[in-house]
Amino acid sequence: xxxxxxxxxxxxxxxxxxxxxxxxxxxxxxxxxxxxxxxxxxxxxxxxxxxxxxxxxxxxxxxxxxxxxxxxxxxxxxxxxxxxxxxxxxxxxxxxxxxxxxxxxxxxxxxxxxxxxxxxxxxxxxxxxxxxxxxxxxxxxxxxxxxxxxxxxxxxxxxxxxxxxxxxxxxxxxxxxxxxxxxxxxxxxxxxxxxxxxxxxxxxxxxxxxxxxxxxxxxxxxxxxxxxxxxxxxxxxxxxxxxxxxxxxxxxxxxxxxxxxxxxxxxxxxxxxxxxxxxxxxxxxxxxxxxxxxxxxxxxxxxxxxxxxxxxxxxxxxxxxxxxxxxxxxxxxxxxxxxxxxxxxxxxxxxxxxxxxxxxxxxxxxxxxxxxxxxxxxxxxxxxxxxxxxxxxxxxxxxxxxxxxxxxxxxxxxxxxxxxxxxxxxxxxxxxxxxxxxxxxxxxxxxxxxxx
Amino acid sequence: xxxxxxxxxxxxxxxxxxxxxxxxxxxxxxxxxxxxxxxxxxxxxxxxxxxxxxxxxxxxxxxxxxxxxxxxxxxxxxxxxxxxxxxxxxxxxxxxxxxxxxxxxxxxxxxxxxxxxxxxxxxxxxxxxxxxxxxxxxxxxxxxxxxxxxxxxxxxxxxxxxxxxxxxxxxxxxxxxxxxxxxxxxxxxxxxxxxxxxxxxxxxxxxxxxxxxxxxxxxxxxxxxxxxxxxxxxxxxxxxxxxxxxxxxxxxxxxxxxxxxxxxxxxxxxxxxxxxxxxxxxxxxxxxxxxxxxxxxxxxxxxxxxxxxxxxxxxxxxxxxxxxxxxxxxxxxxxxxxxxxxxxxxxxxxxxxxxxxxxxxxxxxxxxxxxxxxxxxxxxxxxxxxxxxxxxxx
Numbered sequence: 001x002x003x004x005x006x007x008x009x010x011x012x013x014x015x016x017x018x019x020x021x022x023x024x025x026x027x028x029x030x031x032x033x034x035x036x037x038x039x040x041x042x043x044x045x046x047x048x049x050x051x052x053x054x055x056x057x058x059x060x061x062x063x064x065x066x067x068x069x070x071x072x073x074x075x076x077x078x079x080x081x082x083x084x085x086x087x088x089x090x091x092x093x094x095x096x097x098x099x100x101x102x103x104x105x106x107x108x109x110x111x112x113x114x115x116x117x118x119x120x121x122x123x124x125x126x127x128x129x130x131x132x133x134x135x136x137x138x139x140x141x142x143x144x145x146x147x148x149x150x151x152x153x154x155x156x157x158x159x160x161x162x163x164x165x166x167x168x169x170x171x172x173x174x175x176x177x178x179x180x181x182x183x184x185x186x187x188x189x190x191x192x193x194x195x196x197x198x199x200x201x202x203x204x205x206x207x208x209x210x211x212x213x214x215x216x217x218x219x220x221x222x223x224x225x226x227x228x229x230x231x232x233x234x235x236x237x238x239x240x241x242x243x244x245x246x247x248x249x250x251x252x253x254x255x256x257x258x259x260x261x262x263x264x265x266x267x268x269x270x271x272x273x274x275x276x277x278x279x280x281x282x283x284x285x286x287x288x289x290x291x292x293x294x295x296x297x298x299x300x301x302x303x304x305x306x307x308x309x310x311x312x313x314x315x316x317x318x319x320x321x322x323x324x325x326x327x328x329x330x331x332x333x334x335x336x337x338x339x340x341x342x343x344x345x346x347x348x349x350x351x352x353x354x355x356x357x358x359x360x361x362x363x364x365x366x367x368x369x370x371x372x373x374x375x376x377x378x379x380x381x382x383x384x385x386x387x388x389x390x391x392x393x394x395x396x397x398x399x400x401x402x403x404x405x406x407x408x409x410x411x412x413x414x415x416x417x418x419x420x421x422x423x424x425x426x427x428x429x430x431x432x433x434x435x436x437x438x439x440x441x442x443x444x445x446x447x448x449x450x451x452x
Numbered sequence: 453x454x455x456x457x458x459x460x461x462x463x464x465x466x467x468x469x470x471x472x473x474x475x476x477x478x479x480x481x482x483x484x485x486x487x488x489x490x491x492x493x494x495x496x497x498x499x500x501x502x503x504x505x506x507x508x509x510x511x512x513x514x515x516x517x518x519x520x521x522x523x524x525x526x527x528x529x530x531x532x533x534x535x536x537x538x539x540x541x542x543x544x545x546x547x548x549x550x551x552x553x554x555x556x557x558x559x560x561x562x563x564x565x566x567x568x569x570x571x572x573x574x575x576x577x578x579x580x581x582x583x584x585x586x587x588x589x590x591x592x593x594x595x596x597x598x599x600x601x602x603x604x605x606x607x608x609x610x611x612x613x614x615x616x617x618x619x620x621x622x623x624x625x626x627x628x629x630x631x632x633x634x635x636x637x638x639x640x641x642x643x644x645x646x647x648x649x650x651x652x653x654x655x656x657x658x659x660x661x662x663x664x665x666x667x668x669x670x671x672x673x674x675x676x677x678x679x680x681x682x683x684x685x686x687x688x689x690x691x692x693x694x695x696x697x698x699x700x701x702x703x704x705x706x707x708x709x710x711x712x713x714x715x716x717x718x719x720x721x722x723x724x725x726x727x728x729x730x731x732x733x734x735x736x737x738x739x740x741x742x743x744x745x746x747x748x749x750x751x752x753x754x755x756x757x758x759x760x761x762x763x764x765x766x767x768x769x770x771x772x773x774x775x776x777x778x779x780x781x782x783x784x785x786x787x788x789x790x791x792x793x794x795x796x797x798x799x800x801x802x803x804x805x806x807x808x809x810x811x812x813x814x815x816x817x818x819x820x821x822x823x824x825x826x827x828x829x830x831x832x833x834x835x836x837x838x839x840x841x842x843x844x845x846x
Contacts, residue, residue, distance in 0.1 A: 012500070138845060238845045301499060308498040329499060336489025338456060341507055348503035353724035354512060355503055370492040372505025373485065373578055376622025379786045380509065381727075382502075390842070394786070395835060414845040420498035427504045428622075434496045 006217030016270040021277040031074040031284035032318035056103035056260035071129035073284035075100030107258035133247040138414040139444040152188035153224035153242040160306035162269030167202035169265040180252030225417030229389040272300040272328025303327040332367025351425040375428040383422035389415040393422040478572035482579035510581035516716040524706035525549035528596040532652040535660035582621035589629035592706035595649040606632040650702035669767040670813040696766040707769035717775035726779035733795020734774035741803040773816040790830035
């Protein structure tokens with residue numbers, strides 16, 4: 001078995017790690033799909049307010065490729081469609097019926113899958129609405145239908161605080177995982193890498209013999225982009241695909257049971273969660289259903305996704321299409337303590353060595369405060385020390401701002417795995433990650449236009 | 453605590469938009485944010501940010517410089533009392549030192565902040581903390597006898613020409629403090645070089661007492677007669693190893709303290725503020741070049757060639773410049789290997805300027821400025837080499 005050692009990167013020492021307890025969240029009255037937060041998709045509505053929908057009936061399609069549809073996470077009535085600025089579709093809210101109607105898809109056994117050819121399988125997955133769970137590097141859009149990937153990575157677990165642990169979502173689902181993996185093997189014609197962290201021994205024992213790539217190192221060593229960067233030997237490998245471990249189970253569930261999945265395992269973490277733990281949550285459930293027992297007397301930021309790469313959401317909003325984590329952090333919009341600048345900082349987390357917290361191995365509390373104000377780049381070089389794919393963010397972002405697209409590509413712009421560590425460590429508080437991410441997305445959109 | 457908070461709340465409105473002193477907002481903000489970190493929160497990913505900011509980064513450099521000020525005050529007073537034939541009791545010495553050092557520092561800070569505030573308010577951004585360090589560094593490199601108007605001219609040149617006309621902190625390619633120092637050196641050589649300027653004379657004396665020469669170790673080494681021995685002439689003038697190491701001799705206000713510079717360098721390297729590659733590169737460059745010259749030295753050659761490398765390292769402001777000037781992250785090389793070369797170049801040039809150029813007894817400042825010019829080229833080459841190793845992704 002191959003082992004990849006990732007030397008760069010950085011692990012946050014932050015409180016609020018979810019326990020491995022699993023609790024079933026209550027059934028919500030409303031669920032929603034949020035097209036706004038599905039990257040690159042240009043949604044076209046297939047329903048109107050007041051329509052009745054069943055579990056698995058299409059809500060939107062992607063204007064770029066109308067075969068790709070996003071299905072309803074529940075059966076009931078479309079209660080509301082919320083639009084944001086410039087008519088962007090924010091939420092399609094569905095009021096659930098007491099007994100939900102659902103669309104019946106065809107069921108497949110292992111035998112059926114083995115007999116199918118690749119094109120048929122793609123069509124089945126697309127029709128089942130779960131194709132967008134398969135992502136393509138380097139842009140992380142959903143995978144192209146007519147493309148044979150050079151490799152496919154299955155990511156078990158995440159090093160980012162905080163995501164569901166494989167040892168919570170795998171037990172009981174080993175058979176489904178095995179089945180899902182056979183589907184992926186067909187899609188990638190056998191070039192599938194199932195990756196786990198070296199310390200994650202539970203996955204190895206649960207998935208006997210299926211894991212064929214091990215990595216060590218700090219966040220974001222788990223990211224398929226990082227693993228690909230360390231493995232690739234030719235530019236052809238850049239467009240590899242990846243799937244999250246839990247999504248393999250969902251895909252298998254859909255194919256085997258012929259029903260659009262309704263549940264996934266989600267973590268509630270961060271300092272704001274009174275009892276950080278795992279939840280079995282309804283897909284598209286309201287955040288309040290998961291964060292019912294959050295701590296009070298502080299304004300909390302609801303972060304969908306990991307603490308670094310996730311986005312802040314309104315507490316009234318819903319779980320995103322492929323999100324598996326909700327983290328609550330203190331907003332931190334208050335002034336610092338008197339002359340905090342000069343404190344030894346035994347409890348202040350940092351990548352640098354400029355605080356005593358370097359000697360403190362406890363998990364520490366962090367807020368969303370910027371911890372400083374924006375300055376010009378002073379070339380401290382922390383971003384280059386932390387970037388897992390050896391981009392030189394301090395030079396790359398200058399190339400981007402100067403409009404030098406060619407140069408930024410040469411710097412490895414597209415290798416960026418969107419871990420956001422460069423912005424995290426920057427003492428000048430420059431939005432390096434935002435600049436790089438936007439440049440990458442702009443490049444992709446231009447490339448797509450040319451292709452069409 | 454509450455009182456300070458109330459004071460800022462009370463004064464704040466005058467500086468905010470629409471207030472009378474709106475234009476001075478950057479200055480006000482820079483003071484307030486030293487006392488209380490601003491309440492700004494992240495708007496985009498990542499949600500959390502590192503605790504380190506530029507303010508802390510620069511403050512740590514100033515903390516490392518404080519011992520130099522303490523030493524500088526004492527040394528200026530001590531040399532002054534020696535030269536003027538007064539007693540060397542502790543408190544009178546400190547008092548004399550304070551009288552010469554404090555006005556220079558105050559003038560430098562006033563002018564430095566004035567320029568920085570002017571540029572910040574025209575450009576509508578916040579005051580950069582780099583100016584704090586520049587203003588702390590410049591006085592330590594000046595002779596204690598410098599006229600105050602020259603100190604003001606030096607910091608003005610350093611900040612405006614060395615930094616602001618290129619766009620401010622982060623966009624300068626020269627070390628602003630050294631730019632100011634070099635300007636003074638070339639514009640006003642009488643007050644900024646030679647043997648007489650390093651000692652303040654007190655007690656209505658216009659000439660030092662007989663026993664006192666005032667010559668610095670580097671000028672002694674440079675004028676040692678042919679066939680003489682540098683170490684002997686240094687020893688004759690009272691410059692033993694410990695004296696050179698601790699820096700208690702006439703010189704710039706705080707730059708002679710090799711011992712404190714090593715402590716400061718270690719402090720900054722441990723905290724990750726100064727890059728160890730630059731400092732070690734400098735030291736290795738200096739020692740190896742001096743050693744090479746030792747090998748070249750013959751009986752009939754210049755005695756300076758045979759000066760011990762360790763003597764070179766300990767005399768003058770070499771270690772001070774290596775620790776605080778060369779490590780300015782903005783004007784130094786930014787890539788790891790380039791930093792080694794950058795440092796090595798500084799060390800080498802320091803020796804070459806010292807030994808072969810009789811016009812400049814101390815060459816380290818010019819060496820740093822010279823290598824500042826080469827840093828972008830070194831970076832460019834290293835980046836090109838690094839990028840060639842990547843698997844292309846377009």
